[in-house]
Amino acid sequence: MNSGNKFLNVYTELKKILKKFENGMNVKDEGKENYYLIGPYSEKFKKELWFASLHIKKNYVSYHLMPVYMYPELVKEIPSPLKKRMQGKSCFNFKEYDKELFQHLAKLTLSAHKMFSKRFDNI
Numbered sequence: 594m595n596s597g598n599k600f601l602n603v604y605t606e607l608k609k610i611l612k613k614f615e616n617g618m619n620v621k622d623e624g625k626e627n628y629y630l631i632g633p634y635s636e637k638f639k640k641e642l643w644f645a646s647l648h649i650k651k652n653y654v655s656y657h658l659m660p661v662y663m664y665p666e667l668v669k670e671i672p673s674p675l676k677k678r679m680q681g682k683s684c685f686n687f688k689e690y691d692k693e694l695f696q697h698l699a700k701l702t703l704s705a706h707k708m709f710s711k712r713f714d715n716i
Contacts, residue, residue, distance in 0.1 A: 601625060603654045603687050607647050610699045614706050617713065618644060625649070633713050644709055645702070653686040656698065660705035670704055672697050 608628055619641065621629040626649045632642040646657045661667045662683035671679070675697040678685045685698065 600649050600654045600688070603690050604647060604649050606690055606695055607654060607656050607687070607698070610695065610702055611645050611647060614644065614702065617710070632709060635712060637712075642709075642712070644706070650686075653688050655680075656685045656687065657683055658685070658698075658702060658705055659683050660709045661701070664705070664708045667701065667705055667708065670701055675701070 604625065611628065611630055614630060617633070619629075619631040619633070621627075621631065623629075628647040630644040630646070632644050634640065635642050642663075643657075643659045645659060646655075648655045648657075660683075661671075675685065675694055678687060678694065680686050687694070
């Protein structure tokens with residue numbers, strides 16, 4: 594494992610949020626450092642659509658939530674404290690467990706899943 598041992602608790606807690614959305618998704622779980630949820634094949638885009646991923650990096654844990662990029666109106670739902678953790682258009686970085694931030698992220702992930710799943714019959 595990389596230097597992410599100190600981030601394993603953060604990774605584990607964030608993974609709990611994403612595991613709730615595995616049904617109908619392709620799950621790629623690479624142990625204690627990488628986890629992916631990939632939606633079904635999209636005829637419109639001619640590929641599978643990524644829903645979310647989680648990665649332990651050297652200095653933080655990154656939580657990528659692609660529907661935030663796909664549906665910009667989701668950005669309006671992001672509370673200011675969580676928005677401060679945002680890098681780019683769909684990534685949130687964390688160095689430590691924060692119950693309040695993770696609750697906000699869980700709520701955002703639920704909203705994102707509702708929008709994302711409208712594209713597919715089997716999610």
